[in-house]
């Protein structure tokens with residue numbers, strides 16, 4: 311089968327779905343690989359390196375004309391959907407709950423759609439889990455972005471001119487991104503605190519050297535399948551009271567809290583921001599899903615009450631080389647699990663297939 315790597319069309323996107331190394335791995339397995347011209351340029355992979363790995367460099371028309379499987383990071387745009395042929399397989403992130411229309415349009419073209427962000431969070435699918443591979447890098451970059459916007463350093467420093475006390479970092483949400491943010495901030499020498507609604511995250515945060523701020527919850531039913539559920543207004547109020555002391559003395563705050571299928575919870579209000587330290591920085595990683603911070607806006611830095619509030623939407627793209635390497639490996643593990651060089655298996659009794667196959671034979675297969 312022929313796999314075609316499409317050039318990303320989302321504005322500011324720098325990643326690419328396959329790297330030269332993974333192209334070679336696919337070719338070794340008997341697949342052919344076509345790469346749209348300049349697809350990897352912004353991730354530092356030029357056409358020459360793909361050619362050396364055994365790929366053919368093609369224009370977009372040829373990619374759509376010849377491919378059995380089209381791969382991308384972001385969903386196809388409308389112009390690309392119009393080019394699809396009956397039976398062609400498309401694999402990308404889709405976020406289908408946010409855009410059911412997109413799945414319908416692809417189904418209507420008779421194409422097959424797999425979603426990389428719908429891979430179940432089970433042990434045997436860990437090596438295909440793009441949410442984890444990308445969030446991990448995002449957690450790292452959030453700390454670096456915060457550090458770059460602070461007027462202070464992270465570590466304790468004793469100098470002849472006096473002692474600098476370490477920066478205080480507070481992290482909301484101890485999922486994949488939050489854990490990497492804790493690890494990165496600790497490595498840089500900060501004093502780190504973290505909070506989450508899922509009690510099991512206490513041990514995980516502490517194992518990385520953070521102090522965990524527990525919030526008493528009358529409701530035991532805080533999560534489902536590892537994901538946090540939406541919390542009550544009472545809980546969110548209690549959480550604010552428990553965390554306020556740390557929030558008001560923090561130099562850097564990183565918010566990562568998400569709830570499946572719902573808007574991100576507001577964890578920091580304008581009133582709380584007023585009471586924060588002058589010079590403090592907040593990086594809101596949940597801004598695209600509605601934001602954990604009252605004043606944050608996507609891809610903007612707002613300065614109010616002496617606090618910088620940074621809304622970041624696509625941090626993995628700013629680390630395009632590593633993010634593409636990990637995405638490509640996830641994709642390789644996914645495709646070689648689902649298919650061989652001649653055909654896809656489409657085993658609907660198998661859990662990963664059932665979760666990720668969104669459209670086939672003209673039908674939408676998800677709600």
Ligand code: NAD
Nearest residue numbers: 431432433436442483484485486506507536538567568575
């Ligand atoms: P996520 O991005 O959905 O959410 C980030 C964090 O925000 C979560 O830890 C969540 O509990 C927290 N959160 C939600 N509401 C909050 C609130 N009001 N206050 C504070 N924190 C709040 O999470 P994720 O990183 O995608 O991880 C989700 C789950 O998947 C976790 O249980 C994780 O361990 C699990 N996981 C499993 C695998 C695997 O086995 N393949 C891989 C990765 C992650």
